[in-house]
Amino acid sequence: MENISDFIVNIGGTSVNLLYGDCKEKLKQIPDNSIDLIVTSPPYADQRKNTYGGIPVTKYVQWFLPISNELMRVLKPSGTFILNIKEKVADGERSTYVIELILEMRRQGWLWTEEFIWHKKNCYPGKWPNRFRDAWERLLQFNKEKHFNMYQEAVMVPTGEWAKSRLKNLSNSDKYRCDSKVLSGFGKNISNWVGREMAYPTNVLHFATECGNKSHSAAFPEYLPEWFIKLFTKEGDKILDPFMGSGTTNLTALKLKRDSIGIEIVPEYFQHVKSVLNNKVYERRINKADHPIRGREYSLFSSGENQ
Amino acid sequence: MENISDFIVNIGGTSVNLLYGDCKEKLKQIPDNSIDLIVTSPPYADQRKNTYGGIPVTKYVQWFLPISNELMRVLKPSGTFILNIKEKVADGERSTYVIELILEMRRQGWLWTEEFIWHKKNCYPGKWPNRFRDAWERLLQFNKEKHFNMYQEAVMVPTGEWAKSRLKNLSNSDKYRCDSKVLSGFGKNISNWVGREMAYPTNVLHFATECGNKSHSAAFPEYLPEWFIKLFTKEGDKILDPFMGSGTTNLTALKLKRDSIGIEIVPEYFQHVKSVLNNKVYERRINKADHPIRGREYSLFSSGENQ
DNA sequence: GTTCCGCATGAATCGATAG
DNA sequence: ACTATCGATTCATGCGGAA
Numbered sequence: 001m002e003n004i005s006d007f008i009v010n011i012g013g014t015s016v017n018l019l020y021g022d023c024k025e026k027l028k029q030i031p032d033n034s035i036d037l038i039v040t041s042p043p044y045a046d047q048r049k050n051t052y053g054g055i056p057v058t059k060y061v062q063w064f065l066p067i068s069n070e071l072m073r074v075l076k077p078s079g080t081f082i083l084n085i086k087e088k089v090a091d092g093e094r095s096t097y098v099i100e101l102i103l104e105m106r107r108q109g110w111l112w113t114e115e116f117i118w119h120k121k122n123c124y125p126g127k128w129p130n131r132f133r134d135a136w137e138r139l140l141q142f143n144k145e146k147h148f149n150m151y152q153e154a155v156m157v158p159t160g161e162w163a164k165s166r167l168k169n170l171s172n173s174d175k176y177r178c179d180s181k182v183l184s185g186f187g188k189n190i191s192n193w194v195g196r197e198m199a200y201p202t203n204v205l206h207f208a209t210e211c212g213n214k215s216h217s218a219a220f221p222e223y224l225p226e227w228f229i230k231l232f233t234k235e236g237d238k239i240l241d242p243f244m245g246s247g248t249t250n251l252t253a254l255k256l257k258r259d260s261i262g263i264e265i266v267p268e269y270f271q272h273v274k275s276v277l278n279n280k281v282y283e284r285r286i287n288k289a290d291h292p293i294r295g296r297e298y299s300l301f302s303s304g305e306n307q
Numbered sequence: 308m309e310n311i312s313d314f315i316v317n318i319g320g321t322s323v324n325l326l327y328g329d330c331k332e333k334l335k336q337i338p339d340n341s342i343d344l345i346v347t348s349p350p351y352a353d354q355r356k357n358t359y360g361g362i363p364v365t366k367y368v369q370w371f372l373p374i375s376n377e378l379m380r381v382l383k384p385s386g387t388f389i390l391n392i393k394e395k396v397a398d399g400e401r402s403t404y405v406i407e408l409i410l411e412m413r414r415q416g417w418l419w420t421e422e423f424i425w426h427k428k429n430c431y432p433g434k435w436p437n438r439f440r441d442a443w444e445r446l447l448q449f450n451k452e453k454h455f456n457m458y459q460e461a462v463m464v465p466t467g468e469w470a471k472s473r474l475k476n477l478s479n480s481d482k483y484r485c486d487s488k489v490l491s492g493f494g495k496n497i498s499n500w501v502g503r504e505m506a507y508p509t510n511v512l513h514f515a516t517e518c519g520n521k522s523h524s525a526a527f528p529e530y531l532p533e534w535f536i537k538l539f540t541k542e543g544d545k546i547l548d549p550f551m552g553s554g555t556t557n558l559t560a561l562k563l564k565r566d567s568i569g570i571e572i573v574p575e576y577f578q579h580v581k582s583v584l585n586n587k588v589y590e591r592r593i594n595k596a597d598h599p600i601r602g603r604e605y606s607l608f609s610s611g612e613n614q
Numbered sequence: 615g616t617t618c619c620g621c622a623t624g625a626a627t628c629g630a631t632a633g
Numbered sequence: 634a635c636t637a638t639c640g641a642t643t644c645a646t647g648c649g650g651a652a
Binding site: 121209 | 641642643644645646647
Binding site: 041043044047048086088089090091092122123124125126127128129130131133134137209210219220 | 624625626627628629
């Protein structure tokens with residue numbers, strides 16, 4: 001894969017720009033203060049050794065700090081940086097590199113404004129004598145300024161009362177106690193709930209990981225970037241994922257009509273996202289040329305799809 | 308309240324020992340390696356100024372470290388320390404004293420073995436322009452040794468499969484998706500589920516806060532210490548809460564037949580717990596002397612109540 | 615079209631075994 | 634002693650195929 005080159009495509013007025021290489025270097029191509037939202041999930045320490053190098057716990061902070069420094073440069077003052085990360089447990093103890101990273105990033109100038117909890121519905125199974133299954137990850141929010149863009153209405157969820165009554169009607173038994181008043185990230189069929197009472201979510205998100213999905217299983221479920229993209233950007237804004245992976249963030253940005261940049265160092269991942277995007281262009285051309293009447297089938301490009 | 312003195316009571320073979328004063332001093336009365344479990348929720352920084360003096364954010368770590376040092380001394384090598392703590396948000400940013408405390412306690416010799424997430428079902432309402440409601444708190448687990456006592460079977464919960472099939476049977480619709488398969492800390496009526504398939508919980512706990520409960524609103528719901536007491540101790544073990552407050556930990560320990568020690572510096576809190584305990588003794592005496600047949604009414608002391 | 619059952623598959627962790 | 638690899642453990646999910 002010696003001749004891989006950067007790639008840009010425009011689909012329905014929305015651009016996706018793929019940069020191939022080490023994000024620490026490639027970030028230099030991005031202008032200052034040009035990004036509205038960074039959503040990323042870097043390789044965790046000692047994970048993904050086969051694809052990424054597998055950054056050891058002891059080197060993680062010093063490996064990440066130059067990258068976060070560049071991220072600060074490219075982010076707009078009104079922008080937000082969402083970092084999905086999780087410390088590993090080794091030898092019976094939690095490693096501390098994540099909380100050390102938070103402290104160092106603060107010294108770097110970042111404001112640590114929030115810590116969302118991603119409560120994973122389907123966490124990895126297993127049994128050990130000294131611990132239970134790990135069912136959550138950190139979603140750290142960093143900002144450059146105290147005032148940043150936030151569109152809370154975009155992620156409202158149906159209120160518990162209505163959901164509760166629906167459950168009661170169906171079950172005619174109150175012994176089963178559904179465990180949430182406000183279900184953060186209620187799911188795909190949000191349109192079903194339109195017109196009902198809505199409430200703001202909390203800082204605990206409740207998504208499943210996508211496992212055994214398609215050919216490639218992204219550890220980063222689509223719901224996750226979608227939620228943050230809706231919350232922190234509007235149409236036409238620019239989103240960056242410096243550890244693109246299978247491109248979930250960028251494809252979600254495209255779906256939601258936000259321009260995006262993705263950086264990836266692993267050639268297989270890079271080429272895969274590129275081919276997915278090329279397929280979309282191809283489908284769109286076929287669609288326009290031969291079957292104009294079938295336009296709606298490709299819901300990705302139909303207006304109003306966001307709702 | 309000048310003449311408040313320490314207090315010990317034995318109810319049904321279980322002792323509760325209340326120590327009045329600053330826990331940093333009072334802890335010295337407790338022998339080395341004598342405690343099986345410490346569960347506590349210390350005053351958070353800048354909170355409860357009226358009662359505790361309000362430790363400022365900048366002094367919090369240095370205030371807590373001498374206490375945690377004493378706690379390490381009194382804890383058995385097989386014991387566990389559960390610390391319920393929450394950083395405050397000040398001026399739009401999360402304080403870092405909690406994660407700094409974790410790092411310092413590790414230097415002190417503690418093992419940071421786990422971070423449970425307490426997902427509060429009904430968190431404090433409100434709306435802010437730059438953040439959502441805070442619906443979780445940290446429950447940090449520290450240990451002295453890598454091998455510690457843990458009784459996982461005591462906190463098992465019904466499996467998702469069973470809950471799922473039950474829900475499906477009742478609802479004949481799969482559009483409504485309840486958001487958890489294994490509900491950590493499913494609630495009081497755990498006995499309803501006995502005989503079904505059970506699974507081990509995760510490290511995300513899912514309790515409601517007790518709202519509108521008694522005269523005083525304890526921020527610490529009973530479920531929380533109960534879950535950890537069942538998980539980390541057996542009957543007859545000794546439990547310590549160095550910041551007793553309204554005594555939830557100690558009263559729960561009594562209910563579960565674990566000896567306990569509670570330390571409290573605020574006279575009103577101390578006297579309140581003392582009077583609650585005295586009432587229990589009184590009720591028990593009345594019960595035994597005059598109404599032996601009504602014994603079961605005072606379920607706290609009836610054997611088999613734990614189940 | 616539904617609903618139900620069976621199956622593979624995970625950002626996992628520990629303990630034992632091998633260099 | 635210290636690292637590297639491997640097997641055992643475990644359960645929610647979404648898929649395919651069958652009634």
